[in-house]
Amino acid sequence: MLKVPQQQYIRYLREVEGCGIQEIADRVDVNWRTAKKYADQDDWNEPITKRVGNRPILGPYVDIIDTWLLEDEQLPRKQRHTATRIYHRLQEEYQYQRGKRTVSAYVANRKQQMAIERMDRHERLEHPGGEAQADFGTTYIFKTGELVERKVLTMSFPYSNAAFAFPVPKENTECFLEALKRVFEQAGGVPHKIWFDNLSAAVVSVLDHGERELTDAFSWFCAHYRFEPQFCNPGRGNEKGNVENKVGYGRRNWCVPPPVIETPAQIIDLWEEERPKLLQLPTIPLEIYRLETARLNKYSEWQFESTLYPLPQCKARLPVLLKVKWDEIEVLSADGTYQSLATFPRPYTEKAIPMNWHAIFEGYRKRPRAVMYSTFVKLMPIAVQAFLRVDQAELRKPRILLLLRLLESYTLEEIGEGLVQVPQTDVQHPILLEHVLYAIKHPEFHPEPFAESHTPESLHGQIPQLEDYDRLLGVLMS
Template sequence: MGFLSVIRRWALRDKMPIREIARRTGLSRNTIKKYLRAGIVELRFQTPARPSKLDPYAEKLTGWLVTEQRKSRKDRRTAKQMHADLVQLGYDGSYERVAAFVRTWKGDRQRAQQTTDRGTFVPLVFQPGEAFQFDWSEDWASVGGERIKLQVAHIKLSHSRAFLVRAYLLQTHEMLFDAHWHAFRVFEGVPGRGIYDNMRTAVDRVGVGKKRDVNARFMAMTSHYVFEPDFCNPAAGWEKGQVEKNVRDARHRLWQVMPAFPDLDALNVWLEERCKALWTETAHGSLTGSIADIWEVEKPALMPLPTAFDGFVEHSKRVSPTCLITFERNRYSVPASFANRPVSLHVYPERLVIVADRATCGLEILLRAGGASWHSHLM
């Protein structure tokens, strides 16, 4: 192809005579004229069909190869032995042709086996109310006069592609449960299945294939909202590709344009309103209409919203003689009646609840962003 390019450059750009090109290249003038007249820029050669001496024995050789694969490695015949057996049947071709046939057959079989092992992947299509996808990301925002790094929950309905983005300080259980409640509240219902990666707040251990040891507290949440958790294969983010794309799109649709906020609650109110506005502004892509239009169609297929899951994480603590309780390197003071007593600490996204002796009364501590500012009152 490079040789042809030189001929075209000499003739079309340098205006060199055909006779001179023929002299330099050794090609006939008619051949050069044919290339230039047809405007050929890439040579294509047709290989004539040449029958092989091995063709009449190809089926027999293939059968032998299949049989040999079922034997142990040390009992298999070599290509040289199979060539000798073919000669006994009347084959008078070369050994090299038999060896090439064997290599090609084994290569095709290996590629077919790899395709079977990996599976065949097709674009995922979801029915109304069938599933949602969940993922975390890290983003920055100005909250309370400071620029802080936030852990952001992304929840997206797989059919209508309606989504919610909600910001937290940590990726802990209580934040995970709170994100699900707000998503189902905004979607006005619960789909039948949730698609996740193998995050530590949901999966205690990844087993073989789809086997997972699911965290007991996470399973309690799925049972409360009555949906089935489905976990992706390791390093297979495409299995929840819609929410993966939502993480990327949110960077320029939300985080790059958002104003400053006095606290995290104000930020989440803005995120919820902005997400709903984007439903109306964004075309669905696969179906006719906006995301909001398809969501209205999907709503009847969602399970009615139950009460909120009591999504606390429980820790056993003992109050110090100086009436202090420690949680995540912070110390909180409690009334003197709690001193030296074992208590149960219920951790929520925005508050801590201290319960003594499983009593219904206890102490509630309201948290602020960063945990620096707080106040408490008796329940």
């Protein structure tokens, strides 16, 4: 098929210059039938099916994008890829040199096909300068092969659209107040009013007429930093929609466009205008902690949140005070001197999200090439990664099917351990791998080799030569 400029030139020669078919064929150097086809063509509408599956610009990147979007279905909805994030990853990891618009168009179309729901929109509320909104957001990170939950407190200023954030392990009182203190320090001042949800770290209960009974720690905090807390009605997150958007903005690696504002001024300029309206920070920062009493057991240990801590320098049964902070616990003497005895990290329990490896491998079964680009492959044991990521395309699908079947009886870690024990020359023999895995999972059926003490150590490892026995016995070799 001729290129579009050639088609247009043939049309020009026919309609404008009035050339005959053979003359057009000679001048364009094409067959006369081809010249006649385009010279006399009346319908120039492009067939709908013409471009189906033909993406010359994205080319091999389509499989990579599809893999990431499919893997997003295994992640929390609020932390999935945006088109911008996909575009940047293609640039950074695969040296993509084309424009962003092509990627965005494809991602939008692909997400629509996958029926991803759009987020609801709410009306924006106007806030004067010097007021803020604060909210916790949940984000997830990969840590030691697990999907781990983290909490991020975000404080936004609707007037300028500026925002500050600080991550903490949990949403308890100490973490909440410490995070607020840190964002005040980042902003260089304290808002006059801050809007919150009715989070338990600040509100004990909602009283009649919408009044709130605050926790003692939060009341002291408000008094120290001199701001007025405001609380949204239950279930009305749109009353602090600016910070809700900012939480999502941060969760998606700061790739979501900022909310639309009527003024063309930039955020940094509006923030410089809003900053003087903040209250000054106190000269002495508030130390955030709570005191608890404890008593050492007979082994000179004390317990906090199901964790035992040793304090061998102290006598057994000794009473102590625990100065509980957001990230550590300081042990003080309870004799009135309040001497610091030791400091320990606070025992936060990681909330790991289990990986559904069976579902992930089902996706690989349908798209074997996906294992070459998949983020989840990097979380697998090294031996499994090497087993899957082979250059020979014809080997990938059988290996994926084998691992998918083995996952019904073994964990991915056990499979990785088994692959390490199988020689590389035999790694393609599934029966051998299954025997190794069975031995790992059922060590009771594989006792240690029999040990005998009669053979001298100097002979260990030597292979006897049967010819020597024949010679000693006088057996003639034929």
